[in-house]
Amino acid sequence: MSVNGKEPMPEKIRVSPAPHISHRFSTRSVMIDVIIALIPAIAYAGYYFRFYALILIATCVLSAVVTEWICNLICRKPNSLGDFSAVVTGLILALSLPPAIPVWAAIIGSCFSIAIGKMVFGGLGSNIFNPAMVGRTFLTACFGMLMTTWTVPANIDARMPVVSAAMPDTVTQATPLAWSKQAIKTRNLEDKTKLVPANRANSLMADMFWGRVGGCLGETSAFALLIGGVYLLVRRTIQPHIPLAVLGSAFLIGTIGYVINPDAFINPLAHLISGGMLICAFFIATDPVTAPLTTKGMWIFGVGVGGITMLIRLLGEYPEGVMYAVLLMNAVTPLIDRYCKLTPAGGAADA
Amino acid sequence: MTVDVKTGRTFPGGVHPPGRKGLTEDSAIQLAPVPKQLSILLSQHLGAVCRPLVAKKEAVKAGQKIGEADAFVSAPVHSSLNGVVKEISLQPHPVLGRTEGIIIDVDAENAAAKQPCANQFSVDFDENQFSDEQILNAVHEAGIVGMGGAGFPTRVKLQPNKANPIKTILVNGCECEPFITCDYRMMLEWSEQVLAGIKLVRKVLKPERLVIGIEDNKPQAMEAMGRAVSKSDGIEVVSLKTKYPQGGERQLIKSIINRDVPTPGIPPMINVLVLNVATVAAIAEAVVFNEPLTHRVVTVTGPGVEQPGNFYVPIGMTVGELIEVCGGLKSDAVKVILGGPMMGISIADLSCPITKTSGAITVLDAKEIGGAKLEMRETACIRCGRCIEVCPMNLNPTKIAHAVKHGLFDVAQDYYQAACIECGCCSYVCPANIELTGYIRTGKIAVARKKKQESK
Numbered sequence: 050m051s052v053n054g055k056e057p058m059p060e061k062i063r064v065s066p067a068p069h070i071s072h073r074f075s076t077r078s079v080m081i082d083v084i085i086a087l088i089p090a091i092a093y094a095g096y097y098f099r100f101y102a103l104i105l106i107a108t109c110v111l112s113a114v115v116t117e118w119i120c121n122l123i124c125r126k127p128n129s130l131g132d133f134s135a136v137v138t139g140l141i142l143a144l145s146l147p148p149a150i151p152v153w154a155a156i157i158g159s160c161f162s163i164a165i166g167k168m169v170f171g172g173l174g175s176n177i178f179n180p181a182m183v184g185r186t187f188l189t190a191c192f193g194m195l196m197t198t199w200t201v202p203a204n205i206d207a208r209m210p211v212v213s214a215a216m217p218d219t220v221t222q223a224t225p226l227a228w229s230k231q232a233i234k235t236r237n238l239e240d241k242t243k244l245v246p247a248n249r250a251n252s253l254m255a256d257m258f259w260g261r262v263g264g265c266l267g268e269t270s271a272f273a274l275l276i277g278g279v280y281l282l283v284r285r286t287i288q289p290h291i292p293l294a295v296l297g298s299a300f301l302i303g304t305i306g307y308v309i310n311p312d313a314f315i316n317p318l319a320h321l322i323s324g325g326m327l328i329c330a331f332f333i334a335t336d337p338v339t340a341p342l343t344t345k346g347m348w349i350f351g352v353g354v355g356g357i358t359m360l361i362r363l364l365g366e367y368p369e370g371v372m373y374a375v376l377l378m379n380a381v382t383p384l385i386d387r388y389c390k391l392t393p394a395g396g397a398a399d400a
Numbered sequence: 401m402t403v404d405v406k407t408g409r410t411f412p413g414g415v416h417p418p419g420r421k422g423l424t425e426d427s428a429i430q431l432a433p434v435p436k437q438l439s440i441l442l443s444q445h446l447g448a449v450c451r452p453l454v455a456k457k458e459a460v461k462a463g464q465k466i467g468e469a470d471a472f473v474s475a476p477v478h479s480s481l482n483g484v485v486k487e488i489s490l491q492p493h494p495v496l497g498r499t500e501g502i503i504i505d506v507d508a509e510n511a512a513a514k515q516p517c518a519n520q521f522s523v524d525f526d527e528n529q530f531s532d533e534q535i536l537n538a539v540h541e542a543g544i545v546g547m548g549g550a551g552f553p554t555r556v557k558l559q560p561n562k563a564n565p566i567k568t569i570l571v572n573g574c575e576c577e578p579f580i581t582c583d584y585r586m587m588l589e590w591s592e593q594v595l596a597g598i599k600l601v602r603k604v605l606k607p608e609r610l611v612i613g614i615e616d617n618k619p620q621a622m623e624a625m626g627r628a629v630s631k632s633d634g635i636e637v638v639s640l641k642t643k644y645p646q647g648g649e650r651q652l653i654k655s656i657i658n659r660d661v662p663t664p665g666i667p668p669m670i671n672v673l674v675l676n677v678a679t680v681a682a683i684a685e686a687v688v689f690n691e692p693l694t695h696r697v698v699t700v701t702g703p704g705v706e707q708p709g710n711f712y713v714p715i716g717m718t719v720g721e722l723i724e725v726c727g728g729l730k731s732d733a734v735k736v737i738l739g740g741p742m743m744g745i746s747i748a749d750l751s752c753p754i755t756k757t758s759g760a761i762t763v764l765d766a767k768e769i770g771g772a773k774l775e776m777r778e779t780a781c782i783r784c785g786r787c788i789e790v791c792p793m794n795l796n797p798t799k800i801a802h803a804v805k806h807g808l809f810d811v812a813q814d815y816y817q818a819a820c821i822e823c824g825c826c827s828y829v830c831p832a833n834i835e836l837t838g839y840i841r842t843g844k845i846a847v848a849r850k851k852k853q854e855s856k
Contacts, residue, residue, distance in 0.1 A: 061734050063774075064746040066838030068824030069735055069764055070417060070578070071773045076782055076831050132779065174780035174832075288785070337784040342796065347785075393819040394412070394794045395650065395663040 076173070080133035082286040083332065086277035087140050090267040090328070093260050098148040102266050105155050106143040112159040113139030120168035134173045138162055141181040141332055144267025145325060145372075146188070150195050157191075158184040178379045179339045182372050189372070199224050199263035224263045225250040226324045229315045230368035236313035250315045250323075257322045264324065271322035278331030287335040290344055294351020295330040295358075296321055302359035314363065324362075325371035329354065333371070339379045346382075346389040353378040403626035403637045405616075410641035411654040413792035415825045417578050417644055417742065419617060424581045424701045427709040429589055432698075432725055434511040438504040438716030439491050439753040440466060440477055445545040446552045447473035452502060458485045462512035463692050465541075466502055475543040475553040475756075480514075480694035480714035482507040492749045494738045494758070501753070504716070514695050516712055517685055518590035523631050525592065525684075527599040532560075535600050535687050542686030543693050543756070548572060548583075548647070548676035549739065551757040554683065557673060558604055566605045567671040570656055571598055571680060573614040573621060574640060574647030577740030580760040582697040583677045585710045587614070587621040590681055591628035597680030598635060600687050605673065610635050612677075613656055617642040644742060645823040649674045651792050663793075663819040678759065693756055700726045702741075704733030704763030713754050719761055720750030729763060734774065737762040742824045772833045779832040787826035787836055793819050797826035797836040804843035809850070812843040820844070 094102040117135040121128055129135075142162050146155060162184030170176040189196045232247040256262050260270025267274070281287045303317025320326065325333070334340060334354045341350050354374045361370025442450040450467030454460055460479040467477035483504040491501030530538075540555035560566075571594075575583040587594060602610055612629070614622050616639045629635040640646050640655050650661045653672050661667050667674055678696065685691045694715055701708040706727025713722060719736065723729060729736075737744035738758050766774055787797040796815050803811035817840050826836040 062736055062748055062750075063734055064748050065735075065776060066827075066835050066841065067737075067739075067741075067743050067745065067822075068828050068837065069737055069741040069744065069746060069762075069769060069773070070828065071770055071833065072415070072417075072829050072831075073770060074831050075772060075833065076779055079782070079784065079831050134782075172780060174782050288789070337782050340783075342783055342785045342788055342798065390815070391788070391794050391796050393663050393816045394654070394792070395660040395665065395819070397663075397816065 076132045076134070079286055080137050082281065082284050083137050084133065084140065086280045086286070087144065087267070087332065089273035089276045090144055090270065091140070093270040093273040094144065094148075094266040097260055097269065098266060102148055104152065105146060105148070105150065105266065106140065108152050108155050109143035109146070109159045110136055110139035112156045113142070113163045116160045116163040117168065120164055124168070126172065129172055132173060135163055138167065138180045141328070142184045144328060145181065145185050145265050147196060147198055148266050149198050150188075154188060154192055154195055158188040161187045174338055176338055177382070178376055179333055179336050182333060182375050182379075185372055186376060199227075224324070224368070225253055225257055225315075225319065226362065226368040229319075229323075229362070232313050232315065233363060236310065244312075247311065247313055247315045251319055254316070254319055254322070257319065268325050268328050271327050274327040274331060278327065281331060281335075287331070288344075288347065290347035291335045291340060291351040291354075292330040294348045295334055295355040296326070298352040298355030299326060299359050302356060302363070306363050320359065320362065324369045326358065329358070329371040329375060333375055334378075339382060341382050341385045341389060343386070343389045343391055346385045349385050349389070350378050350382060353381070403622065403629075405622060405639045408641055409638065409655045410643055410646070411651040411792055413790050413794070413825065414643040414645060414651070415790050415828050416642075417828060419642070420578045421581050421584070421617070423579065423708045424699050424710055425584060427581075427585075429516065429585050429697050429710045429712050431513070431515070432711040432713045432717065432722060434481065434506060434508060434513050435714065435717040435721050436506055436508070437486070437718075438480055438483065438506060438714065439501045439718060439751070440479060440504065440716040441491060441493055441499055441501040441753060441755055442467045442477060443493065443496060443499045444477060444551060444715075444755040444757065445475045446550065447471060447475070449500065450474065450477050452488050452500070454485050454502065456485055456487055459483070460485060460504060462514065463694060465692070469543070469553075473553055473556055475545050475555070476541065477543055478692040478694050479504055480716050481511040483511070492752045494745045494747055494752050494755070513714060514691065516590070517689055517691070518593040518681075521592035521596045521684065521688075523592055523595060523628055525596040525599055527596070527603045530600065530603070530687055532604050535604050538687040538690065539683055542682065542691065544679060544682050544686055545693075545756050546676060547678035547682060547696060547757060547759065549743070549757050549759065551755075554675070554679055557675070558601065560605060561668070564668060565671060566607050566668060566673045568609045568611070568657055568673070569601060569605065569607045570652055570672060570674045571610070571612040571677060572647055572649075572652055572674055573612055573618075573625065573677045574652060575618070576615060576642075576644045576647040577742050577744075577760070578644075579701045579762050580699050580740045581701070582699040582710055582759045584618055584621050586677055586681055586697055587618075588624050591624045593681045593684045594625070594677050595628040595632065595635075596688065597682070597684035599632065600683055601675065601680060607673070611656055612637045613640050613652055614638070615640050615642045615646055644825065645792060645821070648792065648821055648823055650821065663816070696754070696756060696759070698722065698754055698758060699760040701760065702737075702763035702765075703768050704730050704735070704765045706730060715756055716753050718750065719747065719752045719754065722754065722761060723750065723763070730765065732765040733763045734766050735764040735769060737764065741768075742828065743822065776833070776835070778834050781832050781834060784831060786829045786831065790825040790829050792823060792825065793821055795820060797840065798834070800843060801834060801836040801839035804839045804846070809843060809847050812840075813847060817843050817847070
């Protein structure tokens with residue numbers, strides 16, 4: 050080898066900006082981690098809601114993937130299925146659907162999630178709202194009846210009032226949160242015989258923890274969701290701020306209600322393990338794309354999600370408010386980011 | 401003296417890249433063979449470019465000053481070996497692209513290559529035989545600059561300032577970059593010389609506290625330096641958590657004395673001075689033996705080079721020739737980096753010379769770099785916030801990078817792009833493989849250019 054550049058540079062040598070090495074994870078590995086973390090919830094859905102649950106999950110995932118593929122085709126964009134984010138969206142949407150929803154409705158929700166929730170904004174990373182929640186809201190707005198029909202496997206010793214028989218091997222009954230709502234609504238009635246006591250829901254805490262109650266596919270078992278959440282935290286796929294803020298604020302508001310009137314308001318712990326609270330805290334609110342970037346912002350966002358959810362549950366018309374809480378806080382995420390600007394180490398001086 | 405092996409001292413943020421020091425950490429510093437030619441760049445430091453003192457065909461001696469520093473913030477350059485000036489022309493420079501350099505045909509018979517002089521120092525070194533003025537002059541005349549990478553002229557740093565005196569001197573023995581072991585070998589083999597340099601600096605600046613900071617993955621260096629300072633009062637050796645960029649000036653200060661250097665600003669503003677171990681070793685040599693800075697220890701390492709090792713190299717030797725000394729590039733080598741893999745500069749032209757600030761040549765293969773990084777496959781930011789989590793300066797790298805990408809330089813400045821130390825943690829950790837550090841650097845350059853134009 051000679052000096053002074055007389056010899057051309059070796060062919061294979063490349064140049065690029067530093068750093069020249071990188072941590073071995075990618076968007077895909079992050080998404081795969083989320084999928085792995087959802088496996089316990091999927092397994093529980095399959096166990097409690099039988100084969101139909103698995104059909105619904107597969108339908109949602111498949112239609113999400115196909116929708117993204119078609120959107121990319123239409124926009125002449127490179128195929129983005131490799132990042133697995135469509136699979137995650139499909140899974141989360143499926144797990145937040147009622148178990149008896151028809152397949153065609155699941156397909157509509159899933160397509161809407163990806164096409165309107167994500168792709169029209171420019172694909173992964175550009176969407177403002179959580180795609181799965183966008184799809185679910187759309188379904189709730191269009192097919193309200195379907196979205197509030199809760200079935201539980203008939204072989205479970207269900208202690209909730211039966212509403213109607215929907216499918217041969219299942220019955221439809223009120224969810225603990227619907228019961229809780231009834232308790233709140235009837236608390237000021239003159240006629241004491243019509244009062245619905247809140248402790249009925251409290252007595253079901255163990256069932257709620259293990260998932261032996263009515264509810265969305267993946268939301269019934271607190272146990273399965275906790276396993277997934279802990280996995281994500283241990284793998285450092287998510288940071289603990291948002292889950293802590295969501296659960297902490299929800300617990301606090303739930304406690305206030307419980308202290309004021311324990312007959313009308315259910316135990317705050319029951320709030321935490323019922324409905325979409327846990328799947329929201331660990332899987333939905335922590336969607337990095339639609340949550341704030343800074344630690345301070347994450348706390349504000351999490352408290353917002355937990356707080357709005359509980360306000361809806363305790364004071365609003367609906368028994369459950371996770372979906373609206375997440376979407377509302379998604380909408381203010383850019384604002385939160387703007388007002389939670391970081392100060393560099395060593396103080397903020399002009400550049 | 402105290403040796404404090406309590407670990408855990410650290411700064412917020414940072415990453416843990418694989419250390420990969422095993423390739424060269426047991427390889428003693430060996431003399432590099434005499435090269436055929438030298439390319440001595442006239443700009444090897446921050447500050448004014450040197451004025452050449454020699455003409456074409458003129459014979460030069462080893463250690464002869466061949467480039468004079470006319471400005472205060474500058475450092476002269478010297479010929480590393482005996483030889484004849486072949487030409488003075490534009491030469492490839494790792495950072496500046498091309499810059500003026502002096503090409504010297506080395507006198508192969510009588511090159512007068514320097515030997516390390518570490519064995520002539522002892523732990524009882526008495527710094528009081530030299531006056532402050534002698535020390536400062538020697539440092540300037542020897543052309544000593546910060547050898548850790550920045551290349552700031554050391555004479556300027558050592559200038560005592562009555563109004564704002566230096567109270568703490570930190571000697572940087574962290575060497576947090578993966579692969580590199582030159583400072584480590586120096587601390588092991590040249591501990592007495594490093595100590596002598598520290599004592600000379602102490603004599604000039606009279607700080608209240610003097611600390612040598614070493615990462616806790618180098619227990620042998622801790623031990624060697626601990627032995628060296630055992631007879632000297634008031635010099636501490638402290639252990640720091642192994643984390644990149646522990647050896648960054650601001651991070652080192654944060655870890656040891658828990659203070660933040662103002663941004664923009666320099667450590668003397670909070671009465672601190674940071675010197676690299678290689679720099680203090682060069683100071684000792686310059687003051688005691690009047691030897692200019694013409695040689696330095698360079699680690700040649702990485703999976704892409706046949707026989708990695710640590711070498712005592714004449715400044716001006718080309719990267720290509722030094723790699724040949726190590727058995728040449730392996731067939732699967734894809735990147736030649738001047739420095740380490742986190743902050744080093746990848747070069748295409750192997751005729752780039754070793755300068756005063758080049759502590760290492762790292763040659764990486766495709767496997768070490770990783771597929772996505774190699775192909776520079778950048779995907780959309782998923783706003784995961786990992787870059788913010790690891791940023792040691794508490795910046796918002798993704799925000800700055802996106803602003804730069806879209807030409808919104810005022811937004812980039814608004815998010816304090818100027819405070820970025822370009823350590824590379826954000827790019828290292830990014831799952832979408834976005835070259836955040838690269839974008840931020842681009843933004844800084846664009847803003848500097850704009851300012852220059854406006855001032856015209």
